[in-house]
Amino acid sequence: MTRFRLTVEYDGRPFMGWQRQAHGPSVQQAIEDAAKAITGEAAAVHAAGRTDAGVHALAMTAHIDIEKPIAPFRLMAALNARLRPQPVAILACEEVAGDWHARFSCLGRRYLYRIANRRAPLALEAGRAWQIARPIDADAMQAAAQALVGLHDFTTFRSAHCQSASPIKTLDRLDVRREGDMVLIEAAARSFLHHQVRSMVGCLALVGQGQWRAADLAAALEARNRAALGFNAPPDGLFFVEALYPDI
């Protein structure tokens, strides 16, 4: 048996999310079906993060155990050939130790959220950013965001379906910057609650448009109450950027 670490890029739009489910396609199933067609084995794929419907990944880390001998390069090429024409691509594939785990060995996760701040609807970026027409003050968002950094009870920013054992997390970084029409939000933590990034972005967008002040965002955090959530940003603009591990 060989455990392979996969780096996976995907466009989340055609899928119900990463996780295999009965009622629609998933990224996990796409890769598992491709692997089964290649190896004949029904191997499960485990990811660093199970993204929701419509959420994209630049580089999701996952692992899969294969019994029959196969070279990593060959597995990667075969998976990519089988995955076409779905928007799922294996960027890298390497052997790892049997006790390395994509989810449990993960030291940190990073997300990017893209807001397209313009009046016109999206054409080239449709489905890959959240379009907001009203002018956005990215500097005000950056300043307000710092109140969320650190060790906090993020109940306000946690979906009702969150499976995490605790609402207390450490948010290592939450930065906002403008690049032309795009307002980019980067979030980094060891792990996130379900919908945490989208919830924080939704509230930051209210600050950026002048509807909330920084103090309102801080108060929402303090409330530790889902009802205090201003707004949950749509999945379109969310990208899983990367997962970090100890040097192998």
Added chain:
Amino acid sequence: MTRFRLTVEYDGRPFMGWQRQAHGPSVQQAIEDAAKAITGEAAAVHAAGRTDAGVHALAMTAHIDIEKPIAPFRLMAALNARLRPQPVAILACEEVAGDWHARFSCLGRRYLYRIANRRAPLALEAGRAWQIARPIDADAMQAAAQALVGLHDFTTFRSAHCQSASPIKTLDRLDVRREGDMVLIEAAARSFLHHQVRSMVGCLALVGQGQWRAADLAAALEARNRAALGFNAPPDGLFFVEALYPDI
């Protein structure tokens, strides 16, 4: 009658190209149909450049004449509402003089071609770049590209269906640079021949992969013969960037 200058962004994939045609959808028809629904008038839209099937535009300039009075802001909003959910967006709309013409007043056109230099198929960028797996030397491409800059007979880089009166054009700029996995080619000229950019990119890609030397590219230009063309790059990676006009 008011002439409106439109700035249009579009994803070329669902269309047979800019130009209206009998056998498939076009960007021109999408905009004309939207305008007709709004104004009741059968007005034609004229563009700075008539892109081919699959070619994208970041900002195509076009004009349309409307008889009934309508404010530019209102026309833009109404067109965008009607164009949904097609990937065509009006980024700007302003009144211009009746003798201003999107095509004939145009002083210059700029294109961008994106090559994704990686082994893995495209997922997030599918249809918006040309994926080349073999390593590409962007510096070699940049050096070779300079032989094409200037006043030349570009017959080798001209499709058989080109409607231009002459194969002699001045290419103002052809620059190649690498940004991570992406190799970006920018071309600027007053005007281009049909397929000129894709033909130049196709040949530059042969230089980048070491199959042609810079001298081979120069020889292909000198041959002034379509048969000497190395390769015509796919439309996926081609973006019309902008059209330039005298200050109004």
